[in-house]
Amino acid sequence: MTTRIQRRNRRKILDAALDVFSAQGFRGATLDQIAAVAGLSKPNLLYYFDSKEAMHRALLDDLLDVWLEPLRAMNPEGNGKAEILAYMRRKLQMSREFPRESRLFANEVLQGAPRLADEIGGDLKKLVDESAALIRRWIAAGQLAPVDPYHLIFSIWALTQHYADFDAQIRMIRDGADPLEGADAFLEMLFERLLKP
Amino acid sequence: MTTRIQRRNRRKILDAALDVFSAQGFRGATLDQIAAVAGLSKPNLLYYFDSKEAMHRALLDDLLDVWLEPLRAMNPEGNGKAEILAYMRRKLQMSREFPRESRLFANEVLQGAPRLADEIGGDLKKLVDESAALIRRWIAAGQLAPVDPYHLIFSIWALTQHYADFDAQIRMIRDGADPLEGADAFLEMLFERLLKP
DNA sequence: AGAGACCTTGACTGGTTGGTCAGGTCTGCT
């Protein structure tokens, strides 16, 4: 049974941990930093989570479901081009809403995905394989230009997540303006042209 | 004056440091790891470089020139679409040849680019601004579809570097196959369609 | 060969960090 205090503190801790892990990576983050952000003492953190590793795991476990939801939401009955454009829009929206999650994921994969190997090789791969098959059917039905479905999916990931993951770089180049300004229109045009049968 | 031994050992150290920094990030890397990979003792590393930080700096300093060379190589006199396609090809080639450098850079930017702020805000921004102006001229001359030049450049970075930075993920999804297999053809088609006037 | 600069390292240090623990405080229930 979980108490009100437990719920509040676990949430505070995970939120702080997401802040710190996504900005510094697993190894770069310290419990003291997380504790300071969460406004709790370090031993108190370890009262709620067994270890630093456990906090990280908890974040990653939550993450993957949220992360894959847009891909799951593609409707096999819908129009191919429209569905993929909608998927791209949802992914871009996630870079806007959850940039920390995007960076947490990027940090992890960049370092070889040691803690995500099972999930990526399992659920994620399965979902991507299914989506690729779906895209192939759409192509066969003439709803899409004939493109490699895997590279198509990777290109959506690359283009949308780039805005969250490389935010710092884009900001510096664009004089601090919102990195995502104009991104919607650009990606809309890019995928519109790429996918037109 | 630098001796033969100095050249050899500095090279060994930087190569090892690139291995370790690109795989673990700055904070995640340890001098012991780098020493082991380089086949030298830890104090010996510090005989050649003042500090861990100094090794990292040396790598980043080398990196930026190499990294921006393809952008510099765009020829203002050339045909717009052809020049941008050539730029994309060169960038993709760099992901193939220098994946560690790509990941080193990604690690750095992902964490807010603390050690690259000057270079990105300075040289890089200047070069990108000039390139954007050049792209606008090509668009005005009708050699390119009217796209936002900044987002165009970001999209090239995102798509090409993704193959190096997310190598682990792509490998797991594609059953260990070379992540870059088929990437050339896909990106060729993508940018061909995007840029056609 | 011999001098002197250059190169290498085992042993050490001070600071940081993840994690422990004994004992204290608070909360919710009767």
Place this chain on the structure above:
DNA sequence: AGCAGACCTGACCAACCAGTCAAGGTCTCT
């Protein structure tokens, strides 16, 4: 109020890690 269990913390520990140093080995040039 009083109690049981949940919650919290200062003080501490062991491991790790960047960096130092004194002493000894090696290279190069004459």
